[in-house]
Amino acid sequence: MMTATDVLANAPAQLLPARELMAFTLASHIMLVPFGVALPFITLLMHYRGLRKADPAALLLARRWSAVMAVQFAVGIITGTVLSFEFGLLWPGMMGRWGDVFGLGFGVEAWAFFLEAILIAIYLYGWRRLKPWTHFWLGVPLPLTALLGAFGIIAANSWMNTPQGFALDSTGNPVNVDVRSAVFTPMFGPEYWHFVVAMFLTAGYVVAGVYAVGWLRGRRDRYHRLGFCVPFTVAAILTPVQFMVGDATARAVFHKQPVKFAAMEIVWNTDTHVPEYMFGRLQEDGSIKGGLKIPQLDSILAGFSPSTQVTGLTSVAASDRPTTTQATIAHWAFDIMVTIAGLLILLALWYGWCWLRRRDLPRSRWFFRCAAVAGAASLLTVECGWITTEVGRQPWIVYQNMRVSDAVTPTHATSLWTMFGIVVVVYVLVFGAFLGVVLAMRRRWRLADVGFAHPLGGAPETDTPYGPRPELTTAGPKPAPPAEPGTGRAPGGPE
Amino acid sequence: MTADIVAWVLLLAVVAYACGGGVDYGAGFWDLLAGGADRGKRPRWLIDHAMAPVWEVNNVWLIFVLVIMWTGFPVFFQTVFTALWLPLALAAVGLVLRGAGFALRKPTRRLSERRIYGAVFAVSSLLTPFFLGAAVGAVASGRVAPGTTASADVWASTTSVLAGLLTVAATAFLGATFLTVDASRFDAPDLVGYFRLRVWVSLAVLGALALIGLAVTHQHTSHVYQGLTHGIGLVLVIVAAVAAAATGGLVAGPAAGWARYTSVASVALVVAAWGLAMRPYLVPTSLTVQEAAGADATLQWLMIVSLVALVLIGPALVMLYRLDTHGVLEPLTDKDIEE
Ligand code: HDD
Ligand code: HEM
Ligand code: HEM
Numbered sequence: 162m163m164t165a166t167d168v169l170a171n172a173p174a175q176l177l178p179a180r181e182l183m184a185f186t187l188a189s190h191i192m193l194v195p196f197g198v199a200l201p202f203i204t205l206l207m208h209y210r211g212l213r214k215a216d217p218a219a220l221l222l223a224r225r226w227s228a229v230m231a232v233q234f235a236v237g238i239i240t241g242t243v244l245s246f247e248f249g250l251l252w253p254g255m256m257g258r259w260g261d262v263f264g265l266g267f268g269v270e271a272w273a274f275f276l277e278a279i280l281i282a283i284y285l286y287g288w289r290r291l292k293p294w295t296h297f298w299l300g301v302p303l304p305l306t307a308l309l310g311a312f313g314i315i316a317a318n319s320w321m322n323t324p325q326g327f328a329l330d331s332t333g334n335p336v337n338v339d340v341r342s343a344v345f346t347p348m349f350g351p352e353y354w355h356f357v358v359a360m361f362l363t364a365g366y367v368v369a370g371v372y373a374v375g376w377l378r379g380r381r382d383r384y385h386r387l388g389f390c391v392p393f394t395v396a397a398i399l400t401p402v403q404f405m406v407g408d409a410t411a412r413a414v415f416h417k418q419p420v421k422f423a424a425m426e427i428v429w430n431t432d433t434h435v436p437e438y439m440f441g442r443l444q445e446d447g448s449i450k451g452g453l454k455i456p457q458l459d460s461i462l463a464g465f466s467p468s469t470q471v472t473g474l475t476s477v478a479a480s481d482r483p484t485t486t487q488a489t490i491a492h493w494a495f496d497i498m499v500t501i502a503g504l505l506i507l508l509a510l511w512y513g514w515c516w517l518r519r520r521d522l523p524r525s526r527w528f529f530r531c532a533a534v535a536g537a538a539s540l541l542t543v544e545c546g547w548i549t550t551e552v553g554r555q556p557w558i559v560y561q562n563m564r565v566s567d568a569v570t571p572t573h574a575t576s577l578w579t580m581f582g583i584v585v586v587v588y589v590l591v592f593g594a595f596l597g598v599v600l601a602m603r604r605r606w607r608l609a610d611v612g613f614a615h616p617l618g619g620a621p622e623t624d625t626p627y628g629p630r631p632e633l634t635t636a637g638p639k640p641a642p643p644a645e646p647g648t649g650r651a652p653g654g655p656e
Numbered sequence: 657m658t659a660d661i662v663a664w665v666l667l668l669a670v671v672a673y674a675c676g677g678g679v680d681y682g683a684g685f686w687d688l689l690a691g692g693a694d695r696g697k698r699p700r701w702l703i704d705h706a707m708a709p710v711w712e713v714n715n716v717w718l719i720f721v722l723v724i725m726w727t728g729f730p731v732f733f734q735t736v737f738t739a740l741w742l743p744l745a746l747a748a749v750g751l752v753l754r755g756a757g758f759a760l761r762k763p764t765r766r767l768s769e770r771r772i773y774g775a776v777f778a779v780s781s782l783l784t785p786f787f788l789g790a791a792v793g794a795v796a797s798g799r800v801a802p803g804t805t806a807s808a809d810v811w812a813s814t815t816s817v818l819a820g821l822l823t824v825a826a827t828a829f830l831g832a833t834f835l836t837v838d839a840s841r842f843d844a845p846d847l848v849g850y851f852r853l854r855v856w857v858s859l860a861v862l863g864a865l866a867l868i869g870l871a872v873t874h875q876h877t878s879h880v881y882q883g884l885t886h887g888i889g890l891v892l893v894i895v896a897a898v899a900a901a902a903t904g905g906l907v908a909g910p911a912a913g914w915a916r917y918t919s920v921a922s923v924a925l926v927v928a929a930w931g932l933a934m935r936p937y938l939v940p941t942s943l944t945v946q947e948a949a950g951a952d953a954t955l956q957w958l959m960i961v962s963l964v965a966l967v968l969i970g971p972a973l974v975m976l977y978r979l980d981t982h983g984v985l986e987p988l989t990d991k992d993i994e995e
Contacts (some may be wrong), residue, residue, distance in 0.1 A: 228763070235759030238712055239752045245722045246748035249737025256726045257734030261950025264727030265957050271716065271723045272965040278712045279972045286708070286985035327951075338951035571805045572741045580745050587749060591756040594773070598763050 172566045178577035179251040179569050182584060184551070186243055188544055189588050193237040195543065198311055198357070199364035200230050201281070201303035203392050208297055210391070218384045224288060225606060226368070229599055231285045236595050238278070240588075251577075255558050255568035262327050262335050262343050263320040270313025277306040308357060315356055319348035322550065323417050324559050351406070351413040355546075358403045363543055365396025366505075367536030371603075373529045384610075390522070393532065396539075397509035404502050408462075414553075415463045418560065419472035420481075421553035424488035425495040426459050430473040435459040440496050443485045447475070483555040494548035501542045508535060658956055659949035662728040663938070665962045667931040669724060671924045673717035675830065677785075678923060680711045682831015684754065684781020685824065686854060687774065699835075700774065702847055704762060706838040710980060711758065713973070715751075720965075728958050731802060732938045732948040736791070739800040743787040743811050750784030753777070785827050786820040793819025796880045796930065798940050818869045825865055826923050829858040829900070833919040836907050841981065852907045855915075859904045866897075879940040883933025892932065896925035 204226040211219030245267075248256050256264075283291075284300040291299070320326075326343025327335035372388035415422045422428075428435055429447035437459040441452015460469040474482050483491065508531050515523040522528075558565040570577075683703045690696030690703075726733040737744060757777030764770050793816035794800055832854040839847035870885070883889040899922035906915035936944045949955060979985050 232759055232763060235712065235755055238715060239755035242715065242719065242751050242755075243748050245719055246737075246744060246751075248726065249722070249733055250741060250745055250748070253734040253738045256737075257730050260726040260730030260733060261728070261954040264723065264730070264950075265954060265961065267723045268727055268958060268961040271719045272961065272969060274719060275713070275716045275965065275969045276972055278716050279969070279976045282710065282713060282976055283979060283985065287979075290985070336951070338953045340953050340957045570738060570741065572738070576741065576745075580749075583749060587752055591752065591760075594756065594760050598760050602763060 173569060174574040175572060175577050176566050176569050178574055178581050180565065182577065182581045183247060183251055185581070185588070186240065186247060186584060187547065187551075189592065190237070190240040190244055191543060191547060192540060192592075193233055193240065195360045195363035195367070195540070196230070196233050197237045197277075198307040198360040199304075200226065200233070200368070201284070201300065201307065202361065203364060203368060203395060204230065205297070205300050205303065206395070207387070207391055208300070210387075212293055212297055216387075218382075218387055222384065222388050225602075227285050227288070228602060230281070232595060232598055234278075234281055234285075236591065238274075239591075241274075243584075250572075250580075251570055252558065252568040253570050255563060258563065259324075259335065259559060262338050263317050263324070265340055266313040266316030266320070266344055268313070269316070270310050273306050273309035273313060277303065277310060280306065311357055311360070312353065315353045316344045316346075316349055318550070319352045320344070320346050321559055322346070322352070322421075322554060323348045324562050347417045348413060351410040352550075355403070355406045355410045358399050358406055359539075359543055359546065362396045362399040362403055362505075363536070363539035365392040365394075365399070366532075366539045369393035369396065370533045370536035373532040377526060377529050377533065386522070389532075393512065396535075397512050400502070400505045400509040404506055407499070407502060412463065415471075418554070420474065420477055420483075421491070422463070423472055423474045423476070424483045424491045424553045425549060426471070427488055427492045428459065428471050428473045429475055431470065431476050432473065433460060433468045433470045435463075435469075435471040437462065438492075440493060443489050443492070445485055480556070481561075483553065487552050487555045491549050491553035494545040494552065498542050498545040498549065501538050501545075505535060505538065508532065658952060658959065659728075659945050662724065662949070662955050662958055662962075663945045665959070666721065666724045666728065667928065669717055669720045670931070671927045673714070673721055674826075674927050675920045675923055676710075676714035676717055678827040678830045679834045680707055680714050680831070681781050681785045681824075681827035682829065683707050683835060684758075684778050684831070685828045686831055686835065686851070688778030688782060698844065698847060699850060702835060702839055702842060702844060705842060706835060707758070708762065710976065711755075713976060715755070718751075724958065724962075728950055728955060729938060729945075729948040730950050732943060735800060735802045735939060735943060736795060738805060740791045740794055740811055743791045743794070743816075747784050747787040747791070750780040750787065754780035754784055781827075782824060785823045788820075789823025790816040790820035792823070792930075793817070795939055796934070798879060798942075800939050800942075802939070802943055814872050818865065818872060822862070822865050822869060825858055825862040826926075829855065829862050829903075830919050830923060832858055833903055833907060833915050837912055837916055840912065848912075855907050856904055859900060862900065863897075879937070880930065880933045883935065884929055889929045889933045892925045892929035896922045896929065899925065 204223050207219050207226065208223040210216060211221075211223055280299065280303050284296070284303065287296045287299065320343055323346045324343075325346055326339045326341070328337045330336045369389050369392040372385045373393075375385045376389060411422075411425075414425070426435075427438055427441065427443040427449060429443070429449075434457050436457060437455045438449055439453040439455070441454075442450045444450055457467040460467050460471055463469050463471055474488060482488075508528075511523055511528055511531075515521060554560055556564050556566070558568045683706060687696075687700055687703050690699040722733075725736070753776050757773045757775075757780065761770055761773035761777060764773060790811055794811035794813065796819065797813055797815040799811075799813065832851050836848055836851040836855055839845070839851055870881075884893055899918045903915045903918040903922065906912055906918060934940055936946070938945055938948050976985075
């Protein structure tokens with residue numbers, strides 16, 4: 162039997178940098194995806210409310226969110242474009258052999274993005290001159306295009322997990338491609354719905370978190386209340402849904418990718434009455450260090466009965482399964498995902514409870530503290546979910562059909578490491594600048610809010626949002642009525 | 657048959673990216689040469705306004721090109737991305753810097769930061785089309801073949817470098833033409849003359865490079881050279897040259913709006929002529945369209961997908977460009993989001 166070190170020693174030198182680069186760029190892109198997919202929806206909800214109830218605070222929120230969307234969308238697009246290049250730069254072997262089998266999903270994705278880019282441009286730049294309802298309705302297809310884009314990506318990814326829709330000829334090349342069955346693979350359904358719910362949930366918690374922080378700092382006006390409630394309600398409703406969908410996803414993995422499931426649950430030998438380990442580390446000899454052992458539970462979760470047989474890692478040769486380190490990584494990622502999901506459910510219940518009892522937000526500061534970190538926790542969960550999916554599939558890039566090491570580019574490892582270094586530096590700068598820009602916007606808005614005595618109280622919103630076109634000037638007119646230090650916070654000097 | 661149709665779709669997508677993306681790269685090019693913060697203030701203001709609503713859309717053409725490449729012609733994709741690793745990797749980094757620079761410059765207030773973002777945007781607007789063009793040139797030169805691994809002599813040849821320079825010049829030409837028209841649209845008469853001059857300069861450079869190109873490609877790319885200097889390829893090249901010259905005339909006259917169409921036509925025709933000259937190869941002279949083609953079923957679906965794209969995206973795109981050129985699209989002002 163080969164040991165893990167043998168497997169690694171056989172791998173080409175460029176494999177490691179290629180994997181690191183792919184993982185890094187994907188992990189970065191995926192941080193923006195929840196907003197690309199779900200922020201338009203949440204913004205449109207707020208927009209609708211604003212128009213329907215002629216609510217200036219809601220319209221202001223929707224406008225501000227779309228200002229953030231403009232920047233976020235751009236960064237999402239460029240990091241996504243890099244991924245497309247990387248398919249060729251890092252994994253030409255995979256694309257060369259399998260491109261025509263699973264690539265079509267990306268075709269759907271491409272035209273979905275196209276529509277999304279067009280509609281988002283109209284939405285973002287239409288605030289001033291389009292008729293209010295026309296503007297709103299032109300934005301309405303946006304969430305649909307986002308769902309369609311996700312369809313393409315997840316179709317491709319679930320195909321890598323459970324490839325089908327082709328036969329192999331004598332040289333191992335795919336023939337008789339059946340596109341439909343290559344798109345709708347067994348993992349597609351569970352993965353897609355789990356993913357979509359994750360995106361809406363994450364975007365909801367992140368946006369609500371911003372206003373939870375404001376709430377904690379004593380800004381408890383209607384504006385902050387709305388900014389918190391609308392996204393938080395969306396996320397809170399979805400949290401228990403996600404728990405159930407996730408459970409179904411895990412069982413789908415159990416049936417369709419048994420070795421991945423073994424890695425997620427660090428099951429060494431195929432057996433019944435398998436215990437569940439919370440965390441813990443898998444050793445080379447199959448024993449487990451640390452962690453919390455719950456007897457029988459894994460079998461029960463997988464098949465609703467302690468006598469369910471669970472496939473172990475040793476059911477396949479060492480070269481065909483994740484190494485013990487990879488299994489441990491997938492296991493931890495999975496456990497973190499589930500743990501956070503459980504905590505989020507508690508948070509959602511807290512919110513639901515207070516709402517049912519008092520029709521009001523919880524009063525405890527602890528609730529808002531938790532809500533403030535829920536966004537970051539969801540983002541972490543999303544990362545963990547992808548690590549579970551991708552690391553758990555190792556060493557396959559196309560499950561049981563192509564190894565990652567066969568897909569990798571022949572380009573020299575040095576070039577790849579150099580590229581990796583450059584990309585890390587560029588991404589750190591770009592994401593840093595992106596955060597900086599968003600935070601600067603927020604600071605400006607806060608100053609502006611403080612500057613007006615009761616900015617959103619009684620006074621009707623001026624006619625700007627859908628109002629006349631002002632002169633085009635290089636710098637927009639700066640609204641600077643004499644500042645009144647309303648909440649007692651010293652308004653810092655504008656930059 | 658299906659493979660041929662999909663190859664045409666691929667060529668169309670390349671044409672669309674060359675024109676749509678080209679205008680944007682060109683705007684970035686002139687941003688780079690606009691001078692210091694004071695002197696360059698007005699042209700940069702125009703560039704910002706002209707590009708903002710549409711650059712993301714123009715970028716998607718590139719995604720389309722890549723998707724059609726790997727789904728329709730997997731071996732072609734593999735070959736190109738293996739052999740031309742370096743220029744394509746640099747182009748990818750350039751794309752990131754360019755998009756980020758542009759997107760972040762707008763909402764930034766501090767002059768020093770705006771300068772940095774602007775510089776990043778402008779420099780990468782020059783480098784990205786250069787490397788993309790160099791990659792195209794390398795494919796045309798016949799130095800790429802299935803199995804070729806990445807090395808500098810694949811693409812650091814005269815043909816590649818010239819193709820890169822030609823691409824940059826073409827984007828500058830497109831950018832200047834559109835900005836000339838935009839200047840009158842945004843009521844900035846001083847900038848009309850400013851960019852008109854740049855149309856003429858880039859046109860002259862473009863012509864010179866094209867002549868040099870024809871002289872040197874003779875040795876390196878005999879297949880493509882043959883296609884460009886004979887038959888239908890030659891006709892297209894001549895019409896393209898006429899269209900380019902017409903652009904130079906139109907920007908000076910009262911019907912400057914038409915210059916946009918002629919400039920796009922000239923670039924589109926050159927790219928089309930190049931595509932025709934490549935026939936029947938995707939990689940001359942080692943990989944034909946038929947050899948590179950993916951599975952039949954996939955190609956048929958790819959045609960359906962492209963058709964749906966055309967039906968859905970065509971009207972949306974027309975609407976976007978119409979709204980944009982009619983001045984309906986306008987960024988939110990600070991006032992809108994601050995009060
Ligand atoms: C906020 C986000 C979030 C939350 C609360 C959860 N997940 Fe998740 N999970 C994801 C976000 C996510 C994800 C990032 O969206 C993934 C990555 C791949 C995918 O399709 O969804 C994912 C993947 C993923 C996979 C791997 C699928 C595969 O390999 O094909 C499993 C087994 C689970 N999840 C199971 C769960 C369970 C049992 C959860 C709770 C009890 C749970 N997830 C909560
Ligand atoms: C269909 C397109 C995809 C391809 C071709 C692909 C390919 C790969 C490859 C080759 C790796 C390196 C494997 C390794 O670690 O050894 C990887 C890792 C990874 N991928 Fe995927 N992937 C795809 C989809 C996705 C998606 C959509 C995501 C989510 C954004 C994702 C998330 C990850 C993560 C987080 C890793 C890191 C795993 C690690 O650290 O090892 N992947 N992917
Ligand atoms: C293999 C992994 C991935 C690849 C190759 C990829 C590719 C891309 C590309 C090329 C773009 C830019 C499109 C454009 O120019 O308009 C993009 C942006 C985007 N991607 Fe990804 N993507 C990946 C992972 C994901 C995942 C998992 C999702 C989830 C649905 C996703 C959703 C989006 C969205 C919504 C955008 C639009 C930009 C935004 O809203 O931020 N991507 N992606």
